[in-house]
Amino acid sequence: MSDLKSTTGQVKVKEKSYQMPPQDGFTVAAFITVADIERSLRFYEKVFDGRVVSRGDKEGAPGYIEIANTWLIVNVGGGPTPDKPTVTLSVPPDPDKVSSFMNFRVADIQACYTLWRSRGAEFITQPIKKYGETRCYIRDPDGYIIEVGQSDPGVTYG
Amino acid sequence: MSKVQVEGKTYQMPPQDGFTVAHFITVADVERSARFYEKVFGGRILTTGNNEGAPGFIEIANTWLIVYFGGGPTPDKPTVTLSVPADPDTVSSFMNIRVADIHACYELWRSRGAEFLTEPKDKYGETRCYIRDPDGYIIEVGQSKPDLAYG
Numbered sequence: 001m002s003d004l005k006s007t008t009g010q011v012k013v014k015e016k017s018y019q020m021p022p023q024d025g026f027t028v029a030a031f032i033t034v035a036d037i038e039r040s041l042r043f044y045e046k047v048f049d050g051r052v053v054s055r056g057d058k059e060g061a062p063g064y065i066e067i068a069n070t071w072l073i074v075n076v077g078g079g080p081t082p083d084k085p086t087v088t089l090s091v092p093p094d095p096d097k098v099s100s101f102m103n104f105r106v107a108d109i110q111a112c113y114t115l116w117r118s119r120g121a122e123f124i125t126q127p128i129k130k131y132g133e134t135r136c137y138i139r140d141p142d143g144y145i146i147e148v149g150q151s152d153p154g155v156t157y158g
Numbered sequence: 159m160s161k162v163q164v165e166g167k168t169y170q171m172p173p174q175d176g177f178t179v180a181h182f183i184t185v186a187d188v189e190r191s192a193r194f195y196e197k198v199f200g201g202r203i204l205t206t207g208n209n210e211g212a213p214g215f216i217e218i219a220n221t222w223l224i225v226y227f228g229g230g231p232t233p234d235k236p237t238v239t240l241s242v243p244a245d246p247d248t249v250s251s252f253m254n255i256r257v258a259d260i261h262a263c264y265e266l267w268r269s270r271g272a273e274f275l276t277e278p279k280d281k282y283g284e285t286r287c288y289i290r291d292p293d294g295y296i297i298e299v300g301q302s303k304p305d306l307a308y309g
Contacts, residue, residue: 017163018220021302022258028221030181031254053308060282064308069169070179070221073254083279084288086247096237100251103180103224107173128234131211137235151172157160157204157215
């Protein structure tokens with residue numbers, strides 16, 4: 001636990017505000033390959049109160065959804081493209097083999113579990129207590145897992 | 159506590175109300191990944207975690223990157239196993255860094271050790287290129303054309 005406490009009080013509040021598109025520096029978004037842009041936009045809009053910024057188009061423009069402090073960008077699979085000549089994008093071939101995922105840190109996990117479930121989110125399990133946090137996972141319409149986690153009181157991040 | 163401002167609203171980690179979105183990647187070496195994201199993107203390492211299950215946390219611009227070793231299944235995801243990318247050329251999701259000046263970012267991040275797949279290339283609506291991180295994840299770097307209202 002010493003590691004968990006070592007960052008206490010070191011944070012300087014920043015004045016910088018992030019926007020999309022960025023006017024300077026950079027802003028971090030997440031991209032997921034989806035089977036149906038409109039279905040994904042509606043899911044993230046309905047469950048998480050996301051704000052749909054663009055619905056994309058058939059010429060390759062992705063869908064954009066503002067969710068809390070970031071943006072989710074969704075598009076259909078394909079490739080390779082000239083800027084990634086060896087890479088192919090597809091929806092998850094095996095939803096149980098995972099490397100990366102969106103991680104939603106919440107202030108009240110029981111409230112989020114109940115609210116998001118009532119809006120149609122499918123949770124793998126109910127919130128389960130573990131080392132340092134309480135946690136559960138949602139499956140999105142393409143099978144991506146979304147972690148939902150609340151840190152124990154006294155944890156200074158996460 | 160760690161916090162960022164996005165379009166006028168402040169988000170904290172951990173959140174005091176509502177929720178804050180972070181990005182998780184499975185890595186082979188937490189320390190190596192934390193150093194990479196710190197050095198290349200000016201990220202701020204909040205913790206490098208420990209071996210008892212606490213992950214590394216890096217604040218990067220408006221969000222947080224959470225990095226930890228693979229494993230599982232766990233009671234809260236009984237069918238799911240986490241691993242570093244099995245095939246770095248078969249990809250479903252990735253971090254997407256939207257930038258104001260892609261050529262400046264390309265030069266700066268390259269000088270800090272980032273490996274780009276190609277130089278920035280012009281395409282429909284944007285100019286784009288990709289970085290490989292130490293575990294083989296792709297990171298999109300993109301600048302939208304001036305008339306685009308988003309992205």
